[in-house]
Amino acid sequence: MTFSKIITNWYSNNKRNLPWRQTTDPYYIWLSEIILQQTQIAQGLPYYESFLKEFPTIFHLASAEESQVLKLWQGLGYYSRARNLHAAARNIANKLDGVFPNTYKELLKLKGVGDYTASAIASICFNEATAVVDGNVYRVLSRYFGIDTPINTSKGVKEFKELAQKLIDKKNPAEFNQAIMEFGAVQCKPQNPNCTICPFKDSCVALQKNRIAELPVKIKAAKAKKKYFNFLVFLSNDNKTILEKRKGKGIWQNLYQFPLVETEQEMDFETFNALIKTHHLLKGISFELSLYNKDSIIHKLSHQHLYTKFWIVDIDQHLVNGIQISEVRNYAVPILIGNFIESFNFQ
DNA sequence: AAAACGGGGGG
């Protein structure tokens, strides 16, 4: 039996029943693929449901405000996915007459759609034989063929794409692509794959050579940098606080946060109390400072660790540009801020 | 080619 035949057989007997497997409508498939990038199914599933409930068609999504899309995305991370999703929906609805692109080449032009997602949609929705290479596929192929090339190098990307393209069932690319990814997720898992019941146990190179745990090979990422974030949680005597929209290029673009003071090291009370006397929001204003969390909250992102303190700033006057405390939960915020809002007892 | 971009899980 061919590789393709074995893996599609396995798939027909072992596939999980997931909502996006009931359809080939490109809107649903696209939405599921964007949500599931860098995201486990258990985490993405509720977001998929709530997006479809709020935006049953691409036109609903296109006519929404970006702020609403970001609010629904809150907690999923990699927020550029949400901004690109929204922009692509507007592009399709307004520039492409609402017709979803139906080839790999055209799909690639959509914001937020790269090689993997274009291949997935083209194969699943339009039967185009373009092989997907996601993390599961890297793992399955590197083990089965015993390939050492690091997967996070341009050489590795090219090599695995060509191999997958050679293996794909041209007659049924949708089944093959979903089968190899599901096989990687369920059977050929990163840790402790159950090789004793694997349909490839007699032909898998990594298993024969006892190299399952070594493959796939990845170049180690650089260590995360430490940053020190101090958020100013204003509380005014008219029950207002301040949320600011993040601009610019960095993390959490277009999400909201309490006014941020980034420092070179962790702040103690006396130092920080003196420091913010000159803050532009506090100049000439009398305030009473208190520290909400004595120990920094360490929020870990891929490339930085955020050592975070929330400072309560009580002011005995009105806050002209503030928002009502009761409105705080309506804004899209990073989960770091969201967790604070949930735990802090706003009066 | 390398860095940036979230957040969740486990040891």
Added chain:
DNA sequence: CCCCCAGTTTT
């Protein structure tokens, strides 16, 4: 404190 997971865009 450490580790793992892993698509797309930007630099």
